[in-house]
Amino acid sequence: MKTVYPDSKGRYGQFGGKFVPETIMFALEDLERGFLEAINDEDFKKDLEHELTHYSGRPTPLTYAGKLTERLGGAGIYLKREDLNHTGAHKINNAIGQALLAKRMGKKKIIAETGAGQHGVAAATAAARYGLECKVYMGEEDIRRQELNVFRMKLLGAEVIPVTSGTRTLKDATNEAIRQWVSAVEDTFYLIGSAVGPHPYPKIVKEFQSVIGFEAKAQYKEMHGGKLPDKVVACVGGGSNAIGIFAGFVNEDVKLVGVEAGGKGILTGLHAATMANGREGVIHGSLTYLLQSEEGQIQEPYSISAGLDYPGVGPEHAYLKFTKRVDYQCITDEEALEALNILCLEEGILCALESAHAVAQAIKEAKAMSPDENLIICLSGRGDKDVHTLFEQQKEEDSHDQ
Amino acid sequence: MKTVYPDSKGRYGQFGGKFVPETIMFALEDLERGFLEAINDEDFKKDLEHELTHYSGRPTPLTYAGKLTERLGGAGIYLKREDLNHTGAHKINNAIGQALLAKRMGKKKIIAETGAGQHGVAAATAAARYGLECKVYMGEEDIRRQELNVFRMKLLGAEVIPVTSGTRTLKDATNEAIRQWVSAVEDTFYLIGSAVGPHPYPKIVKEFQSVIGFEAKAQYKEMHGGKLPDKVVACVGGGSNAIGIFAGFVNEDVKLVGVEAGGKGILTGLHAATMANGREGVIHGSLTYLLQSEEGQIQEPYSISAGLDYPGVGPEHAYLKFTKRVDYQCITDEEALEALNILCLEEGILCALESAHAVAQAIKEAKAMSPDENLIICLSGRGDKDVHTLFEQQKEEDSHDQ
Amino acid sequence: MTNRMKEFQNLKTPLFVPFITAGDPSLEATVDLALALQNEGASALELGIPYSDPLADGPVIQRASLRALKNGMSLEKAIKLVSDMREKGLTIPVIIFTYYNLLLQLGEQKFFELAAQHDIDGLLVPDMPFEESKELHEACLQHDLSFISLAAPTTSRERLKEIGRTAQGFLYCISSLGVTGTRTSFANDLDRFLENAKASSHVPVLVGFGLSSREQMQQFEGKCDGFIMGSAIVKKIEELGPELVNEETKDKAIAAFSDFLSKVVPVKKVYS
């Protein structure tokens, strides 16, 4: 049952591909060549592993959540601790990988898009570490909302470029990064932030994130005499952390659950449930499920977690949904907040709001499973970045209560 | 030259001891007994190691800072990455250790003091993970300044208790925690946050933080064919991260440098340079160097980094200064800020303002050393918590520039 | 291929293909602007469909898209608008310029039906490179529509050959890297690129992206068969927008537009 996707055209079944202007085709081909060379180069692989280990702190632990497990009375719960990575999320795995690739390809500059700033910070971090110039495209609206992350990128030496097109958010920042890449393709590497975009990006990002899955698998097996977990749960924004952890288990007899942001509830229209509620379409060069109007205009998604706030989803997830290999579920803001609280109280881990979606779903799953089953949650990031949001949320609730 | 301190009275030379009300003596004796039992118990040691590894993410890497080294042209610089710990600083090593000790001693509750909230968060985290009730004493003034950390502790299930005595800051919170411990000694464990306080606390905290030094030593030797570094540099607030990393090297031929907060400069009186500018005195039950008035009233220290903002220092540091085994230096706010920026730009690591003091001193030291020498900086924590301060600082500077 | 397109391919060069965004500043104005373009010498019309995420477009066309979307424009409405143009005398080929997603959502079948009903001549999908377009290309052939292919200075020799070999209507050669928009300089090795394009292609080779003046076009004289002009025109429409939607100032605005065109159209051809 080994997956052989993507095909030579970058397709995962009908999904994926390269729906980009002709002007970028050369760069994508160049990138694919560079990538294939790199991942077949022992030195590159050694450098990458060295940096993941000695700079970012991998392997991240697989933590048994004993109190949470006990509280729920169902399956045993393990947490793959991507929150312990340098800069606080899985994003750095990919940023380091692509930045090293950029260097190997002789590029001097990177550009990146960012929404809330998480990938921007990761990209700026890798750029600083590897001596690359860095420009980060960010919607004007997001810049306003996330001034501290903007400041952080600047501290790291990156230039943050406001994007004023469209809704001035992540999707527009991504459009703009692609546009700018087109005109600077010679010396510039576009460091994309999730398993999205035109081929070969979804493949590249998966490669660099699959360390999550392979580590988790080895760690779990080590703890359980070679057995595999029964289920793996991960949140899905663009889909990079999920595809990364799934990579370790997709060819095994392990149930996989992807969790999208249900926002204020699917029926309200305020959500980012691309797969539950989107239709096939093209976004950022890739054919995938997409939140869009009847006529095909891309819609602005909503989620309390900025990192799940993407109107599309990586094409491999579209394929995994289409083939039913992965079960995709939605979790609302409210459920995610509650799960975040529970994990905090039971295990002393303040996870990212994104990751809290996976936790919330896992709580449901675990309850329905037997105590001799086990599941792994991909804890994609830490919640430091969200404390302000949670605090404001709490204040609001308190004022409603009065 | 092996150190045999503290003696049975908890003295490091003339420093240390137990200058506490008679009412706590019983609790301190009980604690010492419990601690000695625990660290001689293989099961306890295994539990502790398990939690450090599988929960907090140890070992933390020893990162070679190649670009920084190159920029300075002096000694090779290595960073012991305590910033990659769960909750973002070395504080968790101690919190986990003491919380497990509390549990082993059959206590149901812990209390802790906190200044900016770092130790409070670490203590609340460990309490959540190990199922202990947690109260954190915090000066009213600090609560006002650090509302997000207060919120965080509450998320973790801790009760944060405002302290209104004295200057309403860390030293008063510590007084209050000790006072409250006195009245609840039966079922309550006082989880102190640095290598300070009455015996056996400095010894306990050192024990739980020495993992930093022993790891760093093993990692460095592994990288360098069994050789030792030439110098180790750490910042000193209460002194726990420093005593922790020094523990690996104090009995070796390695130069040790402790870095205090020089604030706005020693001459301005606005600083936390306990050892450069303090006199012997008693604080929080320990005889040590202390910032105090002529008559012995304890003075409020100042530093841009809340974690170095302590008017005393752990008694073992006082002893290490007195015996000249460690060289103690001061770094001003301005120098620390500059070092933080440099590390960010060169290595993509945003360190805590506390740690930036060590970085600043290390930059001076490295420049004066030869390229075939090497030094290790204890990067005690990450700078996420400081981004707001840095941001405000920047805004202020920008407005001065205009 | 439609007769209009056949005629287009036989026109005296340089050909001139302007781009406007359907629905900007209004549906009615788009019709008037199309006719003005024909009057001033346009050989064909590229009718851009506004899209929320126009990956290949610069700020000028992005803004036009936003305005047109506010006016309720859609792929279907734009196609239908062409019948209005035809009624009012538009005889030059009309090429629908649309991002792939809009086409996908409308459905190819539906698109071809509408295209036939409303006298559409060609289709250009800017985010559908050669590799992705094979099927659509063929479907267009079957429905007598010219599928316009693009080539860029970075397009490899081999791909350029393939693209040229299968090109329909005309070959759109992108004169510079980057997105649409007016520019002062072009890709360095443009001459060689155009030489190769012309050698590979059996249809007219047009240059576009960033052209804004007659002088710029003169640089390419003899090296290509014509020009595409987008942003410069759309920018003019933006300027005239308020006047174009006001019944009282409309005629004056169209006259100003025609005046502007007369200064940039490479050679004025008169259609009957």
Add this chain to the structure above:
Amino acid sequence: MTNRMKEFQNLKTPLFVPFITAGDPSLEATVDLALALQNEGASALELGIPYSDPLADGPVIQRASLRALKNGMSLEKAIKLVSDMREKGLTIPVIIFTYYNLLLQLGEQKFFELAAQHDIDGLLVPDMPFEESKELHEACLQHDLSFISLAAPTTSRERLKEIGRTAQGFLYCISSLGVTGTRTSFANDLDRFLENAKASSHVPVLVGFGLSSREQMQQFEGKCDGFIMGSAIVKKIEELGPELVNEETKDKAIAAFSDFLSKVVPVKKVYS
């Protein structure tokens, strides 16, 4: 030991030792309050030196400390103040209650000189437990000062024996865990603790911490030799503070203070 202290040890029980903070609400008032205490039956006076970080004290005495510090009070000044008290007729022993750091900074030698000059009788260092106090204890002996030791309900039998054996002046038995302050309940095994204390000690055994009424003291009748009362008195002084520092209301305030005392002092003894 001073003669005053010898006399104190021979007084009829229950002994009564009040605590006040030197300098609260003013230096002058402290002198007047000391005399009022003597008049109302105090057997000795504990004179508290204000400290920035009073680890053993509850909120009432913390506040008094802050007020006194604002008034510029220090260990040296407080000792000197005792001479003023003596001049005005204070004959009961005065025990200086000071945190160790203040003593350390003043210097022990200097302290003993001042103590001798200003008729001090005893020293109590609340943050100096038995183990740390050996040397100071002996130095006090040499300088005829009584070093007051404390014992708590949690103090082990063995330590209590040691403490009792070496106790000077009186043995201060802490009646409850926690810090100073008025309380409604006391440690559970207090009776046994006091029994042990009395058995171990050759000096009077006094109970303190949290006492605020005559009724509370009556609970301990026969189980100890007297009482120490701090927070309840300091709280009263806090109330009367503004009046005590006002020349016009001072006498009335002292009268009110005496009235308050007459209700809490266990037995009124009259000194000549």
